[in-house]
Amino acid sequence: MxxxxxxxxxxxxxxxxxxxxxxxxxxxxxxxxxxxxxxxxxxxxxxxxxxxxxxxxxxxxxxxxxxxxxxxxxxxxxxxxxxxxxxxxxxxxxxxxxxxxxxxxxxxxxxxxxxxxxxxxxxxxxxxxxxxxxxxxxxxGTRFGNAFSERGTKRAAEFETRFTDHGDHVIVRGQKFYASGALLAHRVPIVALDGAGRAWYAIADRDAPGLTVIDDWSAFGQRGTASGTVLIEDVRVEKTHLVPGYRAYEAPRADGAIFQIIQAAVDAGIGRAALDDTIAFVRERARPWIDSGQERASDDPYTIRAVGDLTIRQHAAEALLDRAGLAIDAAVANPTPESVAAAQIATAEAKVLTTEVALAAANTLFELAGTRSTLAEHNLDRHWRNARTHTLHDPVRWKIAIVGNHALNGVNPPLHAWS
CATH class of the missing domain: 1.10.540.10 (Acyl-CoA dehydrogenase/oxidase, N-terminal domain)
Known part of the structure; x- marks a missing residue:
């Protein structure tokens, strides 16, 4: 269905x-x-x-x-x-x-x-x-979606969606975009500010009066996420479902690294799929280049080297992902400034490499597989479209910067959901 x-x-x-x-x-x-x-x-x-x-x-x-x-x-x-x-x-x-x-x-x-x-x-x-x-x-089995990001605010962490207190419940009003999962969720956590400007998760029922989820996601990649628009027009949320999200970043906690490692894991999966399809296409469909002197494309020495390079980088990305997971486990068990910073740094490193290998594998696929791999019947461009779309979350240039600043100057990463 x-x-x-x-x-x-x-x-x-x-x-x-x-x-x-x-x-x-x-x-x-x-x-x-x-x-x-x-x-x-x-x-x-x-x-x-x-x-x-x-x-x-x-x-x-x-x-x-x-x-x-x-x-x-x-x-x-x-x-x-x-x-x-x-x-x-x-x-x-x-x-x-x-x-x-x-x-x-x-x-x-x-x-x-x-x-x-x-x-x-x-x-x-x-x-x-x-x-x-x-x-x-x-x-x-209840699924939570999200209504976090907003279109039009100056920075990602700035929100205009707010709620007002009505005793045993709150009333939420605002508008969201990039709402991955909201369309097919049972409940929709809405990031909304209280009167003091603190961010809470107001977890609304998916079909609550005033909550409208619009299927208008038009990006060329990650199409199935339906990360469209959510309109929040005086939506009632019981206080039992009002979660004080701001508290996660008042002291060193691993919450930001947890959000980030899941991002990195998605990219690692995209890279793995692109590499697997590259190998399958080269083995089964690609032709050897005229000057190679080979009978099979899979015996082309330049192709062999390229696949070897991608395989090593994919394995390195997966190893960094494992390392980040272990660092998060340590920080969850004992959250200190040092353990949380270690988890953030390890996760940032994983995010950088999973981004790089996802994009490299999705792009090199066509170079090695040849022109026929671009035919619509194969739909292999979905790997590049997915990689390019998803890796735009949380720019890796800033991940590299926090790793370098920590290594060089001993500066811990900032505490928020993007770090």
Whole structure:
């Protein structure tokens, strides 16, 4: 089952048309037992997701059936703490899970990103009563989307969306863009400011009156994320679902690194998929160059060298991703200025290399596979489109800068969701 793209605002008329939310799961989601099971489930799901990934990209289809399978598998609750009934797998494992899913369909992997980040935030900032309530929802299979970013503000961390206090609930008003996951979510966490300018997550019901999710995502990559617009017009959110997100960055915590390692894992998966398709196409379809003297393209010495270089860089990126996951695990267990900075730096390094290899692999694919690899029937350009679109999150030039500033001057990275 898929959801077709809705008409754009211009096509539909002056009033943007929203898309109804998906049905809640009819049965509780599976709860993963341990890290090994999480990896196994990810590989099983990836086999299924890979089958229709190219066609979903080609037709702009929204992966509702795949998301239902993903969240019901238990992988959307893998970082719920054990005292609340969750598996609390390591962040090394969580990053591996996302990379495995992203290699099959990076849009599906990205949709889970903010949900898993919110789970981490709830652990950090919510009181035990709120944690028990929200973690119970997540363990049942409730999917959180996001309504974080805004179009038109001067900087990414500046928001105009606000809420007003009405006793046992708040009323939220604003507008969001890049709302990955909101279209197919059961609840939508909205970043909104209180009267003091502090940022909270107001977790609204997907079909709450006044909440309109518009399927107007038009980017050339990551098409299946449906990262469009959310209109928030006097949306009621109970205070039980008002999470003080700002608290995560009042002291050194690993929350920012957790959001970032999931980004890096998506890019690692894109790089893996592009490299795998390069190897398959060169083996099965590409022709050797006229001057090579070879019978097969796979025996061309320059091609061999290029594939070897990409393979080494992909393995290095995956190794840095593992290293970052271990550093995050240490920072979650014992959050100190030093442990959190170590997690941020390790994650920044992983983000730089996963970005570079995703773009390199997606581009080199065509150089090695030849002109026939550009035919629409293969849709191999989706790897480059996905890599180029997704790696624009959190520019790596700033990741390199914080690594260098820490190494040279001992300056710890800033504390926010992008670091």
């Amino acid at each position: 898929t959801i077709a793209v809705s008409p754009t605002t211009a096509e539909a008329g002056s009033r943007p048309q929203g898309v109804p939310g998906p049905a809640r799961p009819q049965r509780p989601a599976h709860v993963v037992r341990d890290d090994a099971e999480a990896i196994r489930i990810a590989h099983d799901l990836a086999k299924d997701f890979r089958e229709g990934a190219s066609e979903r990209d080609r037709t702009n289809a929204r992966p509702l059936a795949e998301l239902d399978a993903f969240s019901q598998s238990g992988l959307w609750s893998i970082n719920v703490p054990k005292p609340f009934g969750g598996p609390e797998v390591s962040y090394r494992t969580l990053a591996q899970v996302i990379a495995i899913i992203a290699a099959a369909d990076p849009s599906i992997a990205q949709i889970a990103q903010n949900h898993l980040g919110i789970v981490a935030a709830i652990r950090t900032v919510s009181d035990p009563e709120q944690q028990a309530l929200l973690f119970a929802e997540i363990l049942k």
